Amino acid sequence: MTLLKLAIKSTLNRKASVLLTLCTIAISVMLLLSIERVRHDAKSSFSNTISGTDLIVGARTGDIQLLLSSVFRIGHTNNAVSWKSYLDIKERKGVAWTIPISLGDSHKGHAVLGTDATYFTHYRYGKKQHLAFQHGRAFHNAQEVVLGSDVANKLHYHIGQQIVISHGTGNTSFHHHDDNPMTIVGILAPTGTPVDKTLHIPLIAVDAMHKPSHTQPMMIGKKSQQNDHAQHQHAEDHNSHHNEHDEHDEHGHPHGTLDSEPSDLVGSPNQITAFLMGFDSPLYTLQVRRNINMYKAEPLLAIMPGLTLRELWEMLDIVEKILLLFSIVVVLVSLLGMLTTLLATLSQRRRELAILRSVGARPIHIFALMSSEAILITFMGCLAGCFLFYGLLITANPLLQSQFGISLTIGWLSNYELTLLGVIMSAGTLMGLLPAARAYFYSLADGMSIKI
Structure with missing residues (x-):
């Protein structure tokens, strides 16, 4: 619990850079979830329109x-x-x-x-x-x-x-x-x-x-x-x-x-x-x-309606894949941005880490602290992305219904969507291991010495 509080305070101390990173992750998560929800609900809306007609x-x-x-x-x-x-x-x-x-x-x-x-x-x-x-x-x-x-x-x-x-x-x-x-x-x-x-x-x-x-x-x-x-x-x-x-x-x-x-x-x-x-x-x-x-x-x-619908989805399959790939690239770029931010601030935090070492913190504690910050930023970005996702659904649903006859489901995240969030969290955790590993090998003298 003490380590989590320390990670939160350390993150808030760098709120400007952390906020920008969090926003990029939130937007990428919103985009990925929105594309998946529209794709799924569009197929469902079209498939449910007519049945029993030969x-x-x-x-x-x-x-x-x-x-x-x-x-x-x-x-x-x-x-x-x-x-x-x-x-x-x-x-x-x-x-x-x-x-x-x-x-x-x-x-x-x-x-x-x-x-x-x-x-x-x-x-x-x-x-x-x-x-x-x-x-x-x-x-x-x-x-x-x-x-x-x-x-x-x-x-x-x-x-x-x-x-x-x-x-x-x-x-x-x-x-x-x-x-x-x-x-x-x-x-x-x-x-x-x-x-x-x-x-x-x-x-x-x-x-x-x-x-x-x-x-x-x-x-x-x-x-x-x-x-x-x-x-x-x-x-x-x-x-x-x-x-x-x-x-x-x-x-x-x-x-x-x-x-x-x-x-x-x-x-x-x-x-x-x-x-x-x-x-x-x-x-x-x-x-x-x-x-x-x-x-x-x-x-x-x-x-035959069923066969024609299948042809329609086959035509749109390449579009779905391109949109999904685009969303994955956006998520990856946002996570790389978080990695860049953590690595860029690592040199500035040498003295902070040295002080923690001087009061009894071990290298494993420093490793856990840096990893916790990356997990915390990724989690907050995913949470903010979910809020943006539902806000977009509520806003866009009337327009999609009136213009295209697509009714979006405003409900709990599906298992697949939760899996996507889990993958993003795992990727964010892996991104945080690199700066955490570098901080692990910092010695007490690295932070106390003055480098010109």
Whole structure:
């Protein structure tokens, strides 16, 4: 205990240089822990977003691009899938269920997803968990909307409130669908996935807001040059939409206001962005996937979410390794800085060490004192780094959630993170052995003699 008190007092006596060393160690520890936590939680967030889905089908594009746009709401697809092709593939042998999705609109920066009642029945996340309602129910007609939990909490929305959907996926839009206000009828329970940040509306509601021809149904991010021009164009689109629906009336096609049963929500849009598929057997999955990728009616792409996610992590593996190597180098540099500081001050402390020898301290005591100082500095640096690490998590978590859909875990350090701290402590201890060994061989005369 006396040796520890002496080490603390000796460290405080050199507080300027020790503080700089401590700060470098703390920053390096924070960086190393942050990279590890973001890497782990990013994989967890992406993996838990969707489960139980065998195929995702969209217009032919890159596998990863289709996955990111349709499931994670990151990026977009320039083309769409015709409704005729969707119905044809839906009737294939072995198909258990399908979920059509239509993207391209937003509300105050949050994505709007057009779908049908099968979404709330078959969509699963995490370990095949079903979606649940925190308040309200699913939509029953084209004027109703279901919110994700984050949307409701952030915008302070409640059941029965009316909102207006905007065209495009940006935070700012010059084209609002004011003539189609939506009433909030349900709020989903939190899932920790992009579902929480999404507004869900019926497919026929999406169709009602845009041109019935859907020549460019998902022109994501397209904005009118002038607000008046956008409103005029929207009025023409709306009128042509009603004219085509009048023609549908003559042929007995359902449209407009729906009955109260969710099964009546199956509209007839011309195009959708993509659709999810589940099968009775994995054998059907591979067979239908091959048929879709060779589909002659239009160029389509079918991907398996699990395999595509694995490809994504393989692409990012080199980036993870580079970031980890960068963090290790920063930690090593900070520890070398501590070693340099201890060696630089060793010559200045000759007289101090000689006085300790004169009052009965043995060489082993001097060795233990110098080693204790290095361990103390490393420990304080790791402790300060942990505080900075949690401060960074609390600060960055909302930004990562809103921009990338990554939810960071603000909890106790994992076993791997504790192992990293243990390695840093061990390295700091080894760094302190060199100046301690040099001090061990100092004699009493070394400190008492005056060197010019």
